[in-house]
Amino acid sequence: MNVVNYRSFADDWERRATIRTRPRRLLEDDNKLIFPLCRQPLVLSATFLEQCPQWRDFVLVQSFYKFINDVVIFETEIVDKTARNIAKNRFSPPFPLACRYDAMTVVVDEDYHALVALDFLQQAVEMTGIQPLDLPGQIELSRALPAAQAQVPAHLHDAVELIGVAIAENTVTHDVAAFSKDDSVKSSIRGLMADHLFDEGRHAQFWTQLVRLYWQSANPHERDSIAQALPVFLEHYLTNDLQKDFDLHLIEHLEISADTRLALRHEVSALDFPITHQHPLIGNIMSLLRHSGVLQTPSVARALSSYLPAAGRSA
Template sequence: MTYTMAELKVFENWYDKAGVRATPRRLTPQDRDVLKHFFPKHLIPHLNHPLVAAQEAPLRRYVEAQHLYQWLNFTAEFEVSVVLRATQRIADNKSGLELSRRLRMDAFKICVDENYHALYSMDAVDQLEHRSGIKSLDYEFQPFLARLDGVADAHPDHRRLVQLLQVVVFETLITALLNDVPKDTGVITLVRDIVKDHAIDEGRHHAYFAEFFKHLWGQLSTSERRLVARLLPGIVVESLQPATRSARAALRHAGLSDDTVTTVINESYDRVSVLNGIVHASARTVALFEECGVLDIPDGLDAFARAGFPQASAH
């Protein structure tokens, strides 16, 4: 099946509606708002573990703050190191695909959006550190990037293709975070505002990259389709792995013993729970692949089934 990419209309009002064009700089109010939660508790598995829940409030608040900082730091790094890396190639006509001028211009708009998301993520960290007095721990993005890029290690001639798949996967995921945080009035207003702004922009990006994948798939050779079908489950799984490294660091820095930290992490992020979360968050992404015929390829069907995706098991 060959796909012709439709000319998307979601970017027609970008100059008026994009966050970087239409929203002010989000600021922390100079009042007691900063005493609210940094992040919804139900979105922090290790904070809900009995060994952490039993700790004093200041320790729990510290762990909560570090989880937010980790997410903001990750967002800033990911937007620049992964999303921009691939999207700039699309914009510069270096993706290896045939793309219209308009679709390339839309990719430039996404590049602007993602740079702005990185900027206001780091701006929020700076503001919240100053207002709350809780400093962000150092964040290392490289281990995550190494695992994500490692999916292509056995296929060095296809690294550009894998990078395009990475951005398709991540930009079409649907996570509870973008929906839940803006609605939670118990969370610091600055956090709610930037997540809401991010979600609005990501709605456009989701539509773009869903169509982009159909176009990409339509231009692949038979052998390339088989390779892509085998690699996609690994990209999905690596994109959604929980940030246990940062969680461990926060718990240790809060004063918990190494044994306690290990227990909390192992029990909060057990294999079954993590896989269930990955399957749930990637449901629409995998449905896109299924629509395009990825699961009709035996290699793809087997790869998704081995990775634990129920769509593949149902075939």
């Protein structure tokens, strides 16, 4: 595997990783929000605003708990696993030592992010007195990866995992950036997101480089096989079904009338985000695939043609 163009970020990590440079952040007891309103459509729905606005903070706190839970699953069960396997040379194909070293710094960062997230969860429970409801055991990526891997031969499972994790790491960077800039949210939580973003920007570049290295070494048959798995991955990764399930579960724990509960269920069930080129994360994903050289492969461009703006469908 040719690593001439691989740029290690080991020195950058030593100087700037948040695990080395950030003090513990403490949750403020102020009037700012614990979770952005724009990320929880339930509290902005007409029925909620008219019938039960007093439940806003409860819904936002529970949504914050879910966000924390999602972070922990993402960091420790998925990204950690992939990066650790690369670092320990248990990945196919194997990566050179410089890549493996950087992968281990990703493991350290991600486990630290999960630790900080759990610290904030504990602080939020203590401050609000609100216990978390039953939280999901999976995130969208938990379903998307095996669904995509099922489309390819076993020897390509690691490659599909690599590309899927790279997509997720690039989109989570976009997501966290939006969260960190919301002035309505408590300063410590925005700081938490900014810290996370600081590391994730480095991670996104790392995964992009690894996908590029892999793609350069893959033969045409392997590339074409993986191309057919990518739409399946996106279909499962970009769905909002798990969020709907959580919101419906949340509605059941509000002390409201049966009519209001039914109306809220209808409003949540009606929320849908079609997975087309206009989906807010598609541009980010296509940019990653383009920068890593994947999208320039004709079979990939054809497989993902419905996600590309008309002008880019001949790529």
